[in-house]
Amino acid sequence: MKTKTVQNKWSWLLLCLSAVALLAFGSTRDSGPRTQADRIDAITKVLACPTCSGESVYVSRASGAESIRAEVARQIAGGQRSDDEIIAYIEARFGSRVLLVPRSTGLDSLIWVLPVFVLVCAVGTLGFAFRRWKVVGSDSISDEDAQLVERALREDR
Amino acid sequence: MFFASGINGALGRAFLLVGIIGSLFGAIAAITSARQRDQAVAKLIPRFAVLVFAASFGAFAVMERAMITRDFSLEYVQKVGSYSTPAIYNFAAVWSALEGSILMWVLILAGYTLGVTYWLRKKMDDVLSRYALGVMFIVSLFFFLLSFGPANPFAVGPEGVLDGPGPNPLLQNHLLVMFHPPLLYLGYVGMTVPFAFAIAALITGRLGEGWLLATRRWTLFAWGFLTIGIILGSWWSYEVLGWSGVWAWDPVENASLLPWITATAYIHSVLVQERRGMLRVWNLSLLVATFSLTILGTFLTRSGVVNSVHAFSQSAIGPWLLAFFAVIVIVSVGLIGWRGDRLHSPGSIDSPLSREGAFLANNVLFAVFAFVVLLGTVFPLVVEALQSRTIVVGEPFFDQLTIPIGITMLTIMAIAPVLPWRKASQELLSKRLFWPAWCGVLALAGSVWVGATGLAPLLTFGLGGFAAGSALRQVVLATRRQGLRGLVGRANGGMIVHLGVIIIAVALAASNSFTHSQELNLEAGKVASFSGHTFELVDVVEVKTDRATAVKALVKIDGGKAYAPAITKYVLQGMNVGTPSVKTGFAYDIYLTLEPPVRQDENKARIKVFIKPLLLWLWIGGGLMALGTVLAAFPGRRRKPTSPTSEDDFVADLLVML
Known part of the structure; x- marks a missing residue:
């Protein structure tokens, strides 16, 4: 019985180590460059459709959302700005109500x-x-x- | 026509009036017979239940009749009826707007009242039964009044209307609209039953565990339908809305999720009360919360204070629902306070590392989960009221807060099923969790191997494997011991539900984190490719009916069968509705949508392709949850009254050692 417990201890250690190693490897490895479509999706998911309440630009099929999506696509194709800069640009153009993530101030x-x-x-x-x-x-x-x-x-x- | 025009309105109102009177007298009969122990009056209760059900059924049937015969004298039919709506969607059009959906609520509630009355037919001598039915009658009185007054489906509209626009186009292009709302309502409204018994228990002061055990199946029934209703709603969203998602944290979705969360918490914590007689106040509060959240959710989404894709037009029912919500909360809290002395439970929980400890941790998480969803739903209202500016709280907020909660829940799901009551030793845990934990590592290794990245998805997959291992261990042990009977009963059925939940968690993590999409400009004769698949445009066709014009792009995937994403222009509403086309697979779905603008050019089409990993498993997991709920409703192995509670643990230990 005693040896079994010790054995168990070692195998639990092995288990924990392999779990941590797999997690560390899996979550830090590079999954390849992001495509433009991935960037469009990521940005439009945090922007709200201006005409329909509650939906993101990513979700909405409304024309207001389509025009923001087109603008985001144009900015990304331009290749000048980072994701955050594009979001700030869209906010400046369409107003703060297009932000889908609540601010962390006030x-x-x-x-x-x-x-x-x-x-x-x-x-x-x-x-x-x-x-x-x-x-x-x-x-x-x-x-x-x-x-x-x-x-x-x-x-x- | 058999009846003159206008008769539907009068008949419908008459039925509602009968329902009001029946509910009122039913409530009076139930409560006076309970207070005065009057057997003669108690005998009347079933008659009123039948009367109320007949009235609600009559009103609903008249509404269907008005819709089917296109009685455009009614305002409601003018709003959602149309000669061009196909019969089946026309039938469902009755619940496609506010007034009709309240009428459906009335019908289902009256059905539950009748069902409970029948179920109690031999226990009508019991005062508790009478009070519970009294509460049911009062709630149905409220909904009959709502339907008679502010949400009147039988109001006469302006004269001279010969045809209408029909229901919202989104509600007339998929069969699920026939099933999702009624099933969801079966769950939503069914939460009235345990609430009624909770109030009755508080009034009579019989706060032991008897009423809990008695209503267990009613709660499970309602919970099961709520689950199925929510999953069918996600399916509808996926198949109809065309953004390839299943859940948008829309206020109406949240309103259906909130009572589900508190009811799920209750289903777990009630076990502690049954076993240990503890958590009485907490369980009562969860039942009250569940019921009042159905009312609050209806208020938020049906009164026009919150806008969403589901929200119907503005109406006057807001103050009514808010007042009813306030009454429920005040009365319930008052009763709990009044009975405070009897609610005190003698027991104590020895160790956090025990079955009851795990249930408590689970409840804390569910409570925080419910709070997050409620906060996210009402926060825009608060900001608007205080600072009169609009803010939007959307998916990113909910994702950021609910993903950690979900992962923690998976952790508890992995450990809790193997925990014994009272106290677990480290040795015991290490023995029981050993193989489930390796299942988790295996799942993690597998997902890393197929290329999954990101901490949250990997944790979900690993812990999902761990939790599945624990659930399977319980199922295997139970079936080894008892054969097929090891699959039924609460604990075993519950493990099947857990497996369904785990599959859903994994499917959600995979499809949310690893969806790829790409827009393709297709031209006939040219082959485009994305993510290892080829897409070839065969044809762009236009299909015209008198209610809509559909443009379909026929796209061959990998040279095989042609899929046809479409955009349909509904003539009467002037609304474009995109309809996706999905190639389903066990590994991933290929989801195609036709993108606007639709060119009339027959050899060009712009489509969007989504690759959605494991999405099919969402529906499989949902099916498993439903199956597990049915299995859990069957009576399991009965314990002998003298049987020590840890006997099954003892046998399980023996089996593990062998």
Whole structure:
């Protein structure tokens, strides 16, 4: 039994190491140059269609979205600007309502802060509850109860 | 015509009025008989349930009749009816706008009320049953009033209208419109049943586990339909909307997802209450949240405060729904507060590393998940109210926050199924998780080998393999022990549902992260290629019917069968609708759309090609979830009352050691 546990320990170590190695290799390797179409998709996914609420330019088939998509394609074909510069350019031209990602300043930042706050509160409450339960729940079983369980088990078999 | 024009309106209103009266008296009968323990009055309850159902069925049938006979005296038929709509879409047109969809809600709710009444027919002596039915009647009274007043489908429209535009073109070019809304509503509205029992339990003060066990299948039934409804909605989006996606975090989609999240949390945490008698307040809160979120979601999306592709035109039902939502929350919170002393549970959870600990962690995640979705949906309203400017909260926000939540959930799904109740030792975990964990590493290695990149997708694949290993381990052990019976029952069926969820998670990660797309300008006779496939334009054809003109590009993929992405111009609405064409495969779908502008030139077409990896598995996973839900609804192995709770763990350990 003892050797088995040790063996297990080594194989768990091996498992963890291979998982980390695979993750590191897989997530850092170069997947080849991005095509223009990939760049168009990536940019249009964070731009909102100006005429239809809530949809991205990538999703929408409305004419307003089509013209932004065409503009993005033109900018990328021009090859001068980076993705961020193109987004800034589109924002300057069409107004800030075409941004699909809420800003991280001012009132808008609440949308990023609140989920984290709620998560921390929830985890904190849970941690607190476990600590309290640990104090409450450590009562030991009386002999009488133990015998009762024993008897019940015997009858069940 | 058999009836004179205008009769449909009068008849429909009459049915609704009967429904209002029936619900009102049903509620009075149920509640007075519960308060005064009056058997004679209690006998009337089933009659009112039948009456209410008959009234709702009558109203719905009249609406269908008006739609089928194209009774253009009604405003609603003027809005969504048309002589040019094919019969099947005309039938579905009844629920293609606000008033009709509320009518469908009424019908389904009355159906549930009748079903619950029938199910309780031998337990009508029980006060709890009567209160629960009282709540059902009150909720149906509200929806009948909604349909009679602000969302009246039988309002008479202006005279002289001879034909209408028909439903939104998007709602008349795929058969799924017949199934997605009714199934989704079966789930959505079904959440009323556990809510009614929760309120009844609070009123009677019988807050033990009896009512929970009794309503388990109702909750599972509603949850299953909600799941299927959501997945069919994604399928519809994929097959109809033409952007190759399945989920857009649109407010209406979010409104259907929110009660699903809280109901899923409930399905898990209720097990802790059944087993340990704990989490009573939390479970009640989840049921109340689920029901009230269906109302809030309907308010957000049907009152015009939030715009979306699903949103119907502005209407007056907003204040009604908001008021009803407020009443639900106030009454529920009040009742929970009032019963606070009886809700206190004696037990304690010994270790976070236990089945109940894992359920708690799962619930924390689901609560945060629900909060994120709700926040993202209502935040634009808050900003608009406070600073009167419009902001858009879209997919990138939801992706950034929900992907980490999803990955953490997969981690819990990998570990939780093998955890015993009360406490797990390190040795036990190391033994039970060993092979599932290697499944995860194998899945990770496999996905790296086929070329997957990126941390989040790789984590999803690896943890998906791990979680699938854990679920399969449970299924294998159960079937070895009990044969085919090892597939039914809550725990085993639940593992099948888990497998479905894992497949969906993997399919979503793969299709979201590794979709490639390319626009191709095709010319007849020339072969274009993208991503290892060839595309050849055969023909561009125009198909004219009296309601629409479709331009189809026939494109041969790899020289084989021709696929026909189309753009259809609906004459009456003046709206262009693109219809994709998909070559489905187990490894990936090839998704073709015809891009505007449509040239009338028969040998040229601009198409867009999307390569969507593993997308088919989304529907397979959905099917597996449905199957698992059905299996979970069957009674599993019954424990003898004296059987110690960890017996199955004991046997499982034996099997593992062998």
